[in-house]
Amino acid sequence: MRTVVQFGPQHPVWIEPIRLKLTLDGEVVKDAELEAGYVHRGLEKKFEWDYNKAAYLSERVCGICTQHHSTCYCLAVEGTMGLELPGRAAIIRTIMLELERLHSHLLAIGLTLEAIGFENLFMQCFKDRELVLDVFERTTGNRVLHGINIVGGVTRNIGPEMAKEISGFCDAMEKRCHELERMVANSHTIRQRMQGVGVMSQKLAEDLCVVGPVARGSNVPYDVRAVAPYLLYKELKVTPVVEKDGDCWARTMVRVRELFQSIDIIRQCLPLVDGVPEDLFTKPKSMPEGENFARVEAPRGELFYYVRGKKSKELDRVKIRTSTYANGIGIVPLIKGAHMADVGFITITFDPCIGCFDR
Amino acid sequence: MDMLEILENIVKNAVSKPYTSKYPFSPYQHFPGTRADVTFDGTKCILCGLCERSCPAECITIDKEKTTIEYLNTRCIRCGYCVRVCPTNAISQNEVYTKPSREKLTVYTLVTNENAPIIKKRKAEAAKKAGEAKKD
Numbered sequence: 001m002r003t004v005v006q007f008g009p010q011h012p013v014w015i016e017p018i019r020l021k022l023t024l025d026g027e028v029v030k031d032a033e034l035e036a037g038y039v040h041r042g043l044e045k046k047f048e049w050d051y052n053k054a055a056y057l058s059e060r061v062c063g064i065c066t067q068h069h070s071t072c073y074c075l076a077v078e079g080t081m082g083l084e085l086p087g088r089a090a091i092i093r094t095i096m097l098e099l100e101r102l103h104s105h106l107l108a109i110g111l112t113l114e115a116i117g118f119e120n121l122f123m124q125c126f127k128d129r130e131l132v133l134d135v136f137e138r139t140t141g142n143r144v145l146h147g148i149n150i151v152g153g154v155t156r157n158i159g160p161e162m163a164k165e166i167s168g169f170c171d172a173m174e175k176r177c178h179e180l181e182r183m184v185a186n187s188h189t190i191r192q193r194m195q196g197v198g199v200m201s202q203k204l205a206e207d208l209c210v211v212g213p214v215a216r217g218s219n220v221p222y223d224v225r226a227v228a229p230y231l232l233y234k235e236l237k238v239t240p241v242v243e244k245d246g247d248c249w250a251r252t253m254v255r256v257r258e259l260f261q262s263i264d265i266i267r268q269c270l271p272l273v274d275g276v277p278e279d280l281f282t283k284p285k286s287m288p289e290g291e292n293f294a295r296v297e298a299p300r301g302e303l304f305y306y307v308r309g310k311k312s313k314e315l316d317r318v319k320i321r322t323s324t325y326a327n328g329i330g331i332v333p334l335i336k337g338a339h340m341a342d343v344g345f346i347t348i349t350f351d352p353c354i355g356c357f358d359r
Numbered sequence: 360m361d362m363l364e365i366l367e368n369i370v371k372n373a374v375s376k377p378y379t380s381k382y383p384f385s386p387y388q389h390f391p392g393t394r395a396d397v398t399f400d401g402t403k404c405i406l407c408g409l410c411e412r413s414c415p416a417e418c419i420t421i422d423k424e425k426t427t428i429e430y431l432n433t434r435c436i437r438c439g440y441c442v443r444v445c446p447t448n449a450i451s452q453n454e455v456y457t458k459p460s461r462e463k464l465t466v467y468t469l470v471t472n473e474n475a476p477i478i479k480k481r482k483a484e485a486a487k488k489a490g491e492a493k494k495d
Contacts, residue, residue, distance in 0.1 A: 053415040056438050120369055127378055134390070141394035147438045155443065183365060 002030065005340070009038055013115055013344035016354035020331075020347075024340060032335045034328065040358040047318035051077055051151055051288055054315065058305075059145050061320060062356040064107065065298045067093075067100040070149040072296040073318075075230060076307040077151045079292035081284050085231075088276045089153040094232040095166070095269045096139075096146065097296075098262040102173070103132040104299035105255045105262075108351040109184070112252050115348045116193045121183060128176045135169050138162070153281035163270045170263050170270075177259045184256055194249035198334045198346035201246055210330045212301020212323050213254040214350055218246035224297035236268055248349040255351075287311050298323050300351050322356035383459075394437045395456045399428045399468040403449035405475040410441035410450060423477050432457055432464040 003024045009017035017038035023031035043061055047054050058073035059066040071093050078085060110125030133143045140146035140156055148154045158166070184190055200210070205218035215222050223240035225233045241257045243250035288309025296303045301323030310316040327350050334346050380387065389395070406426065411419045418434040419441060421427075442450045457464060472478065 052413070052440075056415045056436065056440070120365065120372075123372075124368070137393060138390045141392050141439070142437070145436070147394070155439070187365070 001025075007343060011344065013348055014352060014354065016352070018352065018354050018357070020335070020343065022335070022340070022343065027339050027341075029335050029338055029340060029343065032332050034332055036328065036354065037358050039354055043359050044318055044320060048315055050313050051309075051315055052313075054318070055150050056147060059147065059149075061359060062298075062322065062353055063144060064104045064353060065100055065300065065303070065356075066145055067096045067149070068296050068298040068303055069320075070146075071097060071231075072294050072298075072303050072305045073307070074149050074151050075294035075296070076292050076305040077288055077309075077315075079294060080288040080290055080307055080309045081151075081286050083152055083282055083284055086153055086277070086279045086282055088157070088273070088278065089280050090231045091269055091272050091276065092154050092156075092158050092280070093149065094236075095158065095266055096148070097231075098265045098269075099132055099135060101262045101299045102259060103129050103136075104351075105259055106132070108299070109180070109252060109255050111351075112248070112345075112348055113184075113190070115345045116190065118190065121180075124183075125180065128173070128180065131169065131173060131176075135166060138165065150281070152284050153279075155280070157278070157280055158273055160274065163273050166266065167270050170267055174260070174263050177256075177263070181256050181259075184252070191249065194252065195245070195247055197248045197342050198338060198349065199245070199247045200330060200334055204333060205246065205330070208330050208333070209326065210301070211326045212298070212351075213251055213258070214301065214327050214330060216240055217243050217251035217254045219244045222302075224295050224302050228295055230294070230296065232269060232272075236265060238265070248346060251349045287313065288315060300324055300353065300356075301326060320359060322353075322359065324351075324353045324357045328352075328357055389454055389456070391454065393454045394439050394452055396432060396437070396453045397430065397435060397441060398451055398453060398466075399430065400449045400451065401428075401468050401470045402472055403447045404428065404468075404470045404472055405447055405449075406470055406472075406477055407446065409444050409446065413440050413444045415440060426470045426475070426478060428468040428470065430466045430468070432466055433460075 005022045005024055007020035007022050008014065009019045019035040021033040021035065022029050043057065046057060055070055055074055058069045061069045106125050106129040110122045110129070113125065114122040136146060137143050139158060139162060140148045148156045200214070200218045202219045205215050205220050211222060219242055221240040221242050223238060225238040226240050241254050241261060243254050288307065289311045291306065291308040293304060293306040303323050304321040306319040308316040331347055331350060335343055338346060406421055406423055408421050411421045415438060416434050416436045418431040420429040422429065439452055442452050
């Protein structure tokens with residue numbers, strides 16, 4: 001006998017609304033249907049206004065990777081104007097992007113652990129994440145919506161004192177991340193729960209074109225920072241973190257290992273701050289004209305912004321393809337054949353951000 | 360072995376002081392440089408309206424007739440764009456947030472700057488009228 005269970009839109013495992021219609025045969029999921037669109041805000045239409053204000057709007061697309069959204073938008077608009085970014089602004093943007101990745105991954109790891117019932121380590125993750133948010137408040141003036149990216153540069157500087165502070169933070173953070181890695185990687189219980197659950201094969205990942213940690217967990221070395229470098233990544237050389245198994249464990253371990261990669265990139269960027277001229281901002285000399293796109297590696301994968309200007313202050317069209325939208329297609333094939341108890345857990349390892357997903 | 364470490368962590372957390380703060384009762388300490396509420400200086404403003412046009416949240420309204428600035432505190436997103444564009448540095452950003460409230464908390468600021476074009480013009484007109492009245 002088959003039973004139909006409505007999983008969501010309000011479910012404790014996701015904070016945001018998304019609905020899964022599951023057809024169960026006993027405990028096993030036979031068929032699944034994904035329904036999204038509960039938090040659609042029509043943001044792409046709203047982007048057709050003053051391009052300076054839209055930089056603040058782009059931060060509001062996603063609540064976790066705000067810096068990635070605004071950087072990607074600014075890169076796209078700067079491309080339509082042929083604007084050259086000052087060296088210092090590029091360094092500051094890169095540091096902020098990596099800090100953002102740190103706190104986003106800590107959140108994702110924490111939520112994954114909470115989904116399997118490991119609340120103590122979840123609290124530990126969030127306690128560590130608070131350190132990153134403190135650095136954000138010191139440098140940008142706000143914890144989540146930083147608002148330092150504008151078309152043409154950044155608004156706040158990172159001086160030598162702040163660089164020293166961030167380097168101290170990197171040392172403290174690395175110690176804590178090592179502790180977290182040891183606890184996650186050595187725990188027999190976590191391993192037993194995660195390994196072999198929700199396996200995405202390399203072929204499936206390539207067929208569905210999933211991005212970010214989901215793809216890298218399935219042995220697909222796709223990272224925009226390595227494939228199409230932007231900002232400082234052209235000089236820094238990033239090698240994608242790859243795991244072979246493709247299960248929930250692999251996806252989580254990719255995130256854990258990327259924490260160290262991010263800390264390493266911040267450490268490489270900090271000494272560069274010293275020898276660069278002080279200007280943070282180039283004034284745009286023309287209006288956005290023609291079309292352009294930019295790609296950025298957000299914590300959840302590739303983020304894409306397409307911008308078309310009409311030689312006035314207002315933009316003609318902005319199209320956003322978020323990383324969660326690209327990954328959303330992978331949820332259903334993984335759920336089919338899984339147990340009912342694993343459904344929430346498998347979806348949370350995708351790091352779903354429904355605010356991005358629906359826009 | 361690893362469970363023992365986690366157990367140690369649990370015991371440490373149970374004994375130590377709580378990491379979280381009781382927010383509404385004990386205030387949250389912001390770092391210096393935090394972007395919070397915006398205040399307008401009526402003695403410096405020239406009523407140019409640049410902040411009104413640049414505000415992404417549309418929370419500033421400038422009334423040139425009454426020479427007042429209307430600032431909707433609860434609507435402001437604290438982006439700091441108005442502070443950056445102001446030609447006379449009349450807008451400054453505080454480091455203290457307003458506490459949660461049920462009211463709309465709209466702030467009105469009266470502009471008294473002598474150099475504001477509208478006020479200057481009005482004064483000149485008033486002086487002219489007064490001069491004419493004296494002649495009569």
